[in-house]
Amino acid sequence: MGIREDILDRVRRNQPAAIPHPDLRDFTHLASADLITTFARSLGVMAGVLIDKPPDDLGAFLREKFPDAKNICSAVPEYVGTSKPEDYPVWADAAKIDVSVVRSPLGVAETGSVLLSDDDLRVNTIAFLAHDIVILLAPDKIVENIHVAYQHPAFKEKAYSVLMSGPSGSADIGGKEVHPAQAVMTLTVILWPESAKTS
C-alpha cells in the first residue's frame, strides 16, 4: 500500500462515527449606513488609515503623504505612477517600490480588511515588498463581516487572495503590536467609487 492509501486507510478506520455538519449563519446585524463607520473604526484598530473620499489630485496627495517616494507603482487606471506591476517580472524586485497603488474589490467592516487577489495586484509582491500601500475601495463594496466576505468569488477562483488588515506588524517582542514588521510600513484606504474621476 502506498503512503497516501495507508494514511487514508488509517484515518478511515479511526475516525469517530459520523457527526452532522451544523447550520451556518451570517450573523449580520448592521444597517448598510453603519458599514462605513464600522469599517473605519476597525481599520483604525488595525493601524490602517482611512481617507473617506477621493482627493482632488491623487498625485499631489501621494507627494504630500510620501514626500521621499520616488517609485510609485500603480495597478489602477485612476492614476499613472512611475511604474506598473508588469515592470517587476522578478517578483523580488518589487522591493524597489516605495508606494503601491491598488484597488480592492471588497472591504470587511468587522475587521477593517480589504481583499486583494492576484488579478488586482498582477504581481503579488507589490502588496508586501513596497514600503507603503494605498488601496482604493468603493464604499458600496464594504460587507459586514467575514462570513459575508468569504462568499466573494475570488476565494474560489483566484490563485492567491489576501485579506489585508492594516500595515504589517508584530507583537512578538513584549506582546504589544509594533509597526512595521517585514511587509508594508503603512496602509491607507481611500474610499473611491469605481466610476469616480481619474487624476
Added chain:
Amino acid sequence: MSVHPVVDQASNAARFLADRSREEYFDTLMWSLREARDRSASEVPEWEQLRDLGSAIKEHTLSHLADYLEQFEASAKRNGVEVHWAHDAHEHNQIVAEILSRHGAKQLIKSKSMLTEECDMRRYLENRGVTVTETDLGERIQQLDDEPPAHIVGPAWQKSPEDVARVFAKAYGSDPNNAAPVYLAHEMRVHTRALIEKADAGMTGANFAVAETGTVVTATNEGNADLSGNVPRLRICSVGIEKIVPTHRDLAVFIRLLSRSAVGMPITQYTSHFRAPRRDGEMHIILVDNGRSERLGMEKFWQSLKCIRCGACMNTCPVYRRSGGLSYGSTYMGPIGIIMMPTFDIRRFSELPFSSTLNGSCSNVCPVKINIHEQIYAWREVMDEKHQIKLAKKSAMVAAGEVLSHPELYRIVTAAGETTLKRLPRFAIYNDFNAWGKHRETPLPAGQTFHEWYKANRRKA
C-alpha cells in the same frame, strides 16, 4: 521505547522561577493576552455561538476526515498543485529535501509552522546544506538563539525585550542597549528582507486547508507567509491532516475566532489564501499524519485534533504562565501540549499531565471547546494504568479525581479559580511537589491542607 529521558516539567519550571523578575514579566504578559481575549470576545454578540459552531464544524470534519482529505487533494491537483503525503516527520523532511534538491534550492525562507517544528525540519535540511531562514520575528529570535519556540503564537515571548536586544546585537551587530520593540522589529526587517529577496524557495505551514477549493490558509501579522509564499517561484506548504475545513463558509467561523482568542485582535493583518501556484511558479502541499490518524482513534483524546493553535489555553494557564514554555520540553506546551505530547511519546511526556491545576480555565477559553482539563485528567489515569507515574503524583491525582468526580464541588473550585485565576487557584497548592506552586501567595488559611479544604467544602457542595 523512547530513548529520551522523561521530561521533568516541575524541575524545569523551578529553574525558570529562580529569576523572579523574569517570571513576573512573563506571567503579566500572558495574563494581559488573556484579558485582551476577554475584551475582544465580549465585543462579538455571537461569540458563544461561534465557539459552538467552531467545535461542531471541527467534529464533523474529523468524523469525515478521509473524505475531506480526498476532496482537498483533488481540488489542489485541479489547481495545478503537486500533493504529497507523509506518515511521519522523517518522510516529511525527505519530501521537502527532495523538492529543494530537484530545484537546486539552497536558500529556504519560511514562515512559522509548528508542524515543521514537530518534524525538526530545520536541522534536517541544514545538515543537507540548505540554509533555512525563519521569517516570523519570534521564530527568528528563537532560531538565532538556538532555542525552540516557548509559545505557539509568540515563540519568543519568554524573552524580555532586553534579551532580544542581546540576541540581535550578537547576530546583527545592533545596539545591545536598545530594547525598544520598534527598533528591534526594524532590525529584523532590514536583515530578513535581504534574505527573502534572494531566496530560492519559500515555505509556509497552514492554519487551515479548505477542502472545497484546495486552498492553504495562513494567518500572520507580519506578512511573512505572503513573502515566503510569493517572492520565490517555488512554494512548499506543510499541512497537518487535521487542518482541513470543508468550505470557506466554515473557514469564516475560525477566522473570526482565531486572532481574537490569541491576542484579542479582530483578525491578523494578513489572512492569506494560497489556492494555486503563481503563473510562472510551482506549488507543493505535503499532507502530514505524524501520529494524527492514531490520535483520531483515541476515544478520550481525538478531540484535541480540533485545536486551531490560538494559544489562549496557554495564556490563561496558571502553571504555564509561571513555568515558561520551554519547561515542557516539547513542541507544544501548556494545556494543549499536555494533551497532545503523550500521543507522540508516552514515556517521555508521562509527567506533563501533572503540570496542571485542573482549574478548567483552558477549556473555558478554548475557541473550539476542547475539554482540555478533562483530557488532562484522563491522561493522568492513562499514566497510572501504564505505571508511568511516580508515587508522589498519584496522591495529587486522587485529590484532583475526587474534585472532578463531584460536579458541584468542581464548580466551586473552578469558580474560585476563575475569579482568583490571576493568582494561583487555591486547590493548586495541594502538595509541595509543584515548583510553580512555590513563591505564590498561599490563599489557604494557615495549616489547612488541600484535603482539609476539600473536606470542608465538600460538605458545602
